[in-house]
Amino acid sequence: xxxxxxxxxxxxxxxxxxxxxxxxxxxxxxxxxxxxxxxxxxxxxxxxxxxxxxxxxxxxxxxxxxxxxxxxxxxxxxxxxxxxxxxxxxxxxxxxxxxxxxxxxxxxxxxxxxxxxxxxxxxxxxxxxxxxxxxxxxxxxxxxxxxxxxxxxxxxxxxxxxxxxxxxxxxxxxxxxxxxxxxxxxxxxxxxxxxxxxxxxxxxxxxxxxxxxxxxxxxxxxxxxxxxxxxxxxxxxxxxxxxxxxxxxxxxxxxxxxxxxxxxxxxxxxxxxxxxxxxxxxxxxxxxxxxxxxxxxxxxxxxxxxxxxxxxxxxxxxxxxxxxxxxxxxxxxxxxxxxxxxxxxxxxxxxxxxxxxxxxxxxxxxxxxxxxxxxxxxxxxxxxxxxxxxxxxxxxxxxxxxxxxxxxxxxxxxxxxxxxxxxxxxxxxxxxxxxxxx
Amino acid sequence: xxxxxxxxxxxxxxxxxxxxxxxxxxxxxxxxxxxxxxxxxxxxxxxxxxxxxxxxxxxxxxxxxxxxxxxxxxxxxxxxxxxxxxxxxxxxxxxxxxxxxxxxxxxxxxxxxxxxxxxxxxxxxxxxxxxxxxxxxxxxxxxxxxxxxxxxxxxxxxxxxxxxxxxxxxxxxxxxxxxxxxxxxxxxxxxxxxxxxxxxxxxxxxxxxxxxxxxxxxxxxxxxxxxxxxxxxxxxxxxxxxxxxxxxxxxxxxxxxxxxxxxxxxxxxxxxxxxxxxxxxxxxxxxxxxxxxxxxxxxxxxxxxxxxxxxxxxxxxxxxxxxxxxxxxxxxxxxxxxxxxxxxxxxxxxxxxxxxxxxxxxxxxxxxxxxxxxxxxxxxxxxxxxxxxxxxxxxxxxxxxxxxxxxxxxxxxxxxxxxxxxxxxxxxxxxxxxxxxx
Numbered sequence: 001x002x003x004x005x006x007x008x009x010x011x012x013x014x015x016x017x018x019x020x021x022x023x024x025x026x027x028x029x030x031x032x033x034x035x036x037x038x039x040x041x042x043x044x045x046x047x048x049x050x051x052x053x054x055x056x057x058x059x060x061x062x063x064x065x066x067x068x069x070x071x072x073x074x075x076x077x078x079x080x081x082x083x084x085x086x087x088x089x090x091x092x093x094x095x096x097x098x099x100x101x102x103x104x105x106x107x108x109x110x111x112x113x114x115x116x117x118x119x120x121x122x123x124x125x126x127x128x129x130x131x132x133x134x135x136x137x138x139x140x141x142x143x144x145x146x147x148x149x150x151x152x153x154x155x156x157x158x159x160x161x162x163x164x165x166x167x168x169x170x171x172x173x174x175x176x177x178x179x180x181x182x183x184x185x186x187x188x189x190x191x192x193x194x195x196x197x198x199x200x201x202x203x204x205x206x207x208x209x210x211x212x213x214x215x216x217x218x219x220x221x222x223x224x225x226x227x228x229x230x231x232x233x234x235x236x237x238x239x240x241x242x243x244x245x246x247x248x249x250x251x252x253x254x255x256x257x258x259x260x261x262x263x264x265x266x267x268x269x270x271x272x273x274x275x276x277x278x279x280x281x282x283x284x285x286x287x288x289x290x291x292x293x294x295x296x297x298x299x300x301x302x303x304x305x306x307x308x309x310x311x312x313x314x315x316x317x318x319x320x321x322x323x324x325x326x327x328x329x330x331x332x333x334x335x336x337x338x339x340x341x342x343x344x345x346x347x348x349x350x351x352x353x354x355x356x357x358x359x360x361x362x363x364x365x366x367x368x369x370x371x372x373x374x375x376x377x378x379x380x381x382x383x384x385x386x387x388x389x390x391x392x393x394x395x396x397x398x399x400x401x402x403x404x405x406x407x408x409x410x411x412x413x414x415x416x417x418x419x420x421x422x423x424x425x426x427x428x429x430x431x432x433x434x435x436x437x438x
Numbered sequence: 439x440x441x442x443x444x445x446x447x448x449x450x451x452x453x454x455x456x457x458x459x460x461x462x463x464x465x466x467x468x469x470x471x472x473x474x475x476x477x478x479x480x481x482x483x484x485x486x487x488x489x490x491x492x493x494x495x496x497x498x499x500x501x502x503x504x505x506x507x508x509x510x511x512x513x514x515x516x517x518x519x520x521x522x523x524x525x526x527x528x529x530x531x532x533x534x535x536x537x538x539x540x541x542x543x544x545x546x547x548x549x550x551x552x553x554x555x556x557x558x559x560x561x562x563x564x565x566x567x568x569x570x571x572x573x574x575x576x577x578x579x580x581x582x583x584x585x586x587x588x589x590x591x592x593x594x595x596x597x598x599x600x601x602x603x604x605x606x607x608x609x610x611x612x613x614x615x616x617x618x619x620x621x622x623x624x625x626x627x628x629x630x631x632x633x634x635x636x637x638x639x640x641x642x643x644x645x646x647x648x649x650x651x652x653x654x655x656x657x658x659x660x661x662x663x664x665x666x667x668x669x670x671x672x673x674x675x676x677x678x679x680x681x682x683x684x685x686x687x688x689x690x691x692x693x694x695x696x697x698x699x700x701x702x703x704x705x706x707x708x709x710x711x712x713x714x715x716x717x718x719x720x721x722x723x724x725x726x727x728x729x730x731x732x733x734x735x736x737x738x739x740x741x742x743x744x745x746x747x748x749x750x751x752x753x754x755x756x757x758x759x760x761x762x763x764x765x766x767x768x769x770x771x772x773x774x775x776x777x778x779x780x781x782x783x784x785x786x787x788x789x790x791x792x793x794x795x796x797x798x799x800x801x802x803x804x805x806x807x808x809x810x811x812x813x814x815x816x817x818x819x820x821x822x823x824x825x826x827x828x829x830x831x832x833x834x835x836x837x838x839x840x841x842x843x844x845x846x847x848x849x850x851x852x853x854x855x856x857x858x859x860x861x862x863x864x865x866x867x868x869x870x871x872x873x874x875x876x
Contacts, residue, residue: 003456010455014448018441024850028827108546119601142603143577159728163557165580165603266751273751290597313704313711389466412462 001053001326009053016057031068038067038075039098046083051325069315077106077317084265084277084320087244087329091256094279104279105286106316110237111156113262113278116286118147118160118202121231121259123289125201128229142166146193147202150181150216152209154237160204167198175399178361179212181205183220190228202231205258207251208239211396212360212368212403215239215251222257234261237276241268242340242364245333251363259285268339268365269332270411271319339365339408342418346406349422355429359398365408368398371429375402377436384428391421439491439764447491454495469506476505476513477536484521489763507753515544515755522703522715522758525682525767529694532717542717543724544754548675549594551700551716554724556585556598556640559669559697561727563639566667580604584631585640588619588654590647592675598642605636613837616799617650619643621658628666640669643696645689646677649834650798650806650841653677653689660695672699675714679706680778680802683771689801697723706777706803707770708849709757777803777846780856784844787860793867797836803846806836809867813840815874822866829859 001009041063064072078096081104085095096103107113126141142165149157151170161168171186173179190200203225205216218234225232234255240263242248255261262278265271280286327335347362350369359368370378379402382395393404406421439447479501502510516534519542523533534541545551564579580603587595589608599606609624611617628638641663643654656672663670672693678701680686693699700716703709718724765773785800788807797806808816817840820833831842844859 003460006459007452007456010452011449014445014452017448018445021444022441029830030824030827032827122603137581139577139581139603143575143581162728163601165560165577290600386468389468389470392467 005053012057016060027065031066031071033067033071035071036075036098038063038072039079042079044082045086046324047328048330050328050331053326056322056325064318069313073315073317076315076321078103080317080320080324081105081277081279083324085279087324087332088240088252089243089249090261090279093256093281094261096283101283102279102281103283104277107262107276107278108274109156109276110154110235110262110264111159113260113276114154114157114204114233114235115160115163116278117204117231117233117260117262117280118164118166120280120285120289121147121202121233122164122166124231124285125199125229129199141199144197144199145201146198147204148186148189148200149204150179150206150209150214152179152211152214153204153206154210154235157204157235166202169193173214179209179214179398181216181221183217183224186221187224190224190230200228200230202233204233204235207234207236208364210238211405212398213239213363213366214360215363218254218257220254222254226257231259232257234258236261236263238264238267238366239364240277241265242336244269244329245336248336248340248364265320268336268409269323270327270335271323275316275319335411339413342413342415343367343406343408345415346418346422349418353426355433359401359403367406368396368403369406370401370403371433375400377432378402378404381425381429381432384432385425388424388428390424443491450495454498465503469504469509471505471509473509474513474536476501476510477517480517482520483524484762485766486768488766488769491764494760494763502756507751511753511755514753514759516541518755518758518762519543519715519717521762523717525762525770526678526690527681527687528699528717531694531719532699534721539721540717540719541721542715545700545714545716546712547594547714548592548673548700548702549597551698551714552592552595552642552671552673553598553601554716555642555669555671555698555700555718556602556604558718558723558727559585559640559671560602560604562669562723563637563667567637579637582635582637583639584636585642586624586627586638587642588617588644588647588652590617590649590652591642591644592648592673595642595673604640607631611652617647617652617836619654619659621655621662624659625662628662628668638666638668640671642671642673645672645674646802648676649843650836651677651801651804652798653801656692656695658692660692664695669697670695672696674699674701676702676705676804677802678715679703680774682707682767683774686774686778686802703758706774706847707761708765708773709761713754713757715758773849777851780851780853781805781844781846783853784856784860787856791864793871797839797841805844806834806841807844808839808841809871813838815870816840816842819863819867819870822870823863826862826866828862 042059064076067075082095082097085104092100094102094104107116122142122145125145126138129136129141130138146167146169147161148169148171151172153170158168169189171181171189173181186203193200203221205218205221207215207218218232222232236243236252239251243252260278260280262276264275265277266273266275324332343362343365346367347358350356350358350367355371356369357372359370371381382393382404386392393406396403396405480497502514505513520533520535523542530538532540532542545554560580560583563583564576567574567579568576584605584607585599586607586609589610591608596606607627609619609627611619624641631638641659643656643659645653645656656670660670674681674690677689681690698716698718700714702713703715704711704713762770781800781803784805785796788794788796788805793809794807795810797808809819820831820842824830831844834841834843
């Protein structure tokens with residue numbers, strides 16, 4: 001949608017809202033629909049080709065209004081998470097459908113999803129142990145639990161451990177392994193911890209780490225977790241969107257071993273913030289860990305569904321519905337592919353310049369690079385680049401080396417922006433190198 | 439703003455966004471401002487009388503754009519929380535200003551605020567104990583911690599305890615005490631728990647409980663918590679908005695003893711969901727409990743501020759800024775007063791009908807009432823009312839009695855809606871009572 005169409009559609013939407021407000025007293029205050037009413041009103045999968053904007057807007061009255069905010073919100077969320085799960089070719093276990101035990105739920109951020117999974121895992125672990133040893137005090141169990149994640153994992157994983165009050169151990173990674181967690185390392189840590197009387201219960205794998213977009217080997221790690229009854233959560237916050245393209249889907253192989261999986265649809269799938277999409281194999285694991293039952297939350301259909309939705313007032317699934325239909329699966333794939341191509345274009349420019357080096361494999365839309373030389377010269381270059389305020393780079397440390405990260409993330413980025421950015425970077429690099437003492 | 443003006447302003451806003459998108463390449467990608475730049479650009483307090491809409495919109499370019507999303511978002515949030523804190527006449531300790539140690543932060547919901555306060559309290563308690571007994575294992579401390587809240591508290595308080603992995607005890611309340619937690623009861627529970635080797639560390643007081651809008655006696659409870667070094671959090675999710683009116687502000691007396699305070703500005707202060715406003719006396723208590731320090735989150739002004747903002751991408755403070763200016767303090771006070779008046783009007787109608795009784799003091803916009811008689815007849819009446827889908831009531835249990843709750847919550851409610859609702863309720867009550875076996 002270009003800005004000309006945006007102006008027209010935006011104004012139509014303002015009128016739609018005003019009409020709704022003017023006529024609100026003609027509507028009932030509570031919906032009159034049966035649980036599951038929504039699923040039959042819309043297709044089972046996202047369209048390949050875009051729908052028309054008119055059709056999308058017409059469906060607000062046809063599909064949403066009969067169910068008002070609730071249950072329409074929960075039902076649309078369940079179905080949209082199925083649509084997206086199918087776009088990602090998730091195993092059937094993660095799809096709610098009408099009879100599945102798994103399904104998806106929208107969180108605000110990947111940090112929330114990591115925490116929610118950790119809390120569900122803690123609850124499952126405590127219940128499993130109490131089932132075999134009912135006399136054991138619960139606080140005694142919690143104090144023995146141990147969780148794991150990569151030393152490349154996002155800091156929110158460590159914070160989730162702090163919040164849940166459990167040990168979180170970082171698994172060391174190596175440059176020679178491309179910063180991916182190895183099965184052998186996890187296996188050894190588990191054995192050592194069990195020998196010391198601890199109870200391993202949670203592993204957060206990362207697909208696409210923040211520093212270098214590294215991918216943990218989940219095909220190796222998953223079976224270890226399954227054998228040890230360790231909850232495996234997969235955090236693919238950034239990389240997850242790319243798995244809708246068949247050529248990137250192999251990066252998700254091993255998902256069948258996971259208990260939960262999450263990525264940020266708001267990061268790279270054109271859905272506005274916030275919309276972090278999370279799937280679990282067993283909805284009951286999540287519901288059971290947070291369930292409360294006061295009278296003021298009871299309703300007539302208490303026992304009919306047991307689906308979940310984190311927030312009825314934000315209605316985040318509407319954004320997914322609009323985006324999936326306005327772009328179609330093909331439009332979204334095109335968008336992902338374009339960013340990866342632009343990253344490859346930037347990588348070629350770096351590789352063609354002898355003064356620079358690439359610091360990690362370019363798999364998706366992130367290019368890690370640096371000037372051959374000291375950390376100081378790279379820090380100076382970064383400062384010079386960011387002070388110009390034309391482009392903005394966020395650095396990282398990889399094996400002690402200060403690395404610049406060029407990340408593709410704007411909807412409107414074109415090849416000319418890549419070339420302009422590189423021209424600016426090389427010009428500033430030249431200045432920085434000339435100022436160096438010889 | 440009526441719908442005619444909404445149509446005009448909404449369309450102007452669509453054009454503003456489209457213009458921004460069309461000219462985005464002319465803007466820098468990173469702001470060039472010093473920390474604290476924003477505070478001096480706007481007044482220190484919310485206006486008494488409404489500002490014009492034109493002035494508000496002009497200020498987007500003047501105040502926000504120079505600071506882009508960040509730091510403008512954090513700075514506006516800090517200042518808006520000061521504005522609102524001053525509207526509530528919070529003690530100076532809770533105002534950030536330029537030198538204060540306290541201040542406000544926006545959460546998504548009151549449930550989040552309760553949890554965040556609990557986690558900060560847990561961290562403070564563990565650190566205090568470790569300071570005097572450095573050899574004591576941390577897990578051993580957590581397993582002895584105990585938190586308290588009213589048996590009338592929202593279920594999310596109990597859930598916060600589950601998430602944090604600490605004991606949460608419910609303090610019994612009595613109808614004769616208007617369902618408020620009494621100082622003596624809390625004092626006795628603390629003494630018993632300490633005698634049993636537990637460590638009391640957190641008390642969540644409620645001002646305006648969900649079932650009956652009861653108010654815990656914080657002037658009595660606060661000094662007990664302070665003496666025992668127990669963190670007192672005040673959850674005023676619904677009632678908090680009313681404290682901007684001088685006649686309701688006494689309900690907040692005792693706030694000076696609290697460590698943290700929260701209410702939902704999205705519930706009754708005309709700010710769209712979500713916007714749950716939370717204040718603490720010591721920002722460092724909150725920051726210290728969640729702090730992480732990776733290189734990719736570092737920036738040049740790391741040490742200059744230490745303010746907080748839960749989310750840079752939602753920019754929830756913008757909603758507060760617009761609402762406070764479009765209504766002015768007086769407009770917001772009028773809105774609160776009108777709802778309370780309408781509740782009183784409904785209360786009078788109930789009291790004038792001998793078949794009904796009022797079940798709890800009507801303090802703000804909630805009326806708890808029931809047919810004199812069995813729970814069954816009241817349950818039948820509720821079902822009949824809600825099935826009509828003209829009005830919708832949520833019930834509660836008070837001392838074993840099934841009670842109907844009439845809550846004022848829509849912006850456009852007028853006296854005629856109250857009268858129509860009461861007519862409908864009495865008509866259905868008549869039907870229900872005629873069907874009763876004699």
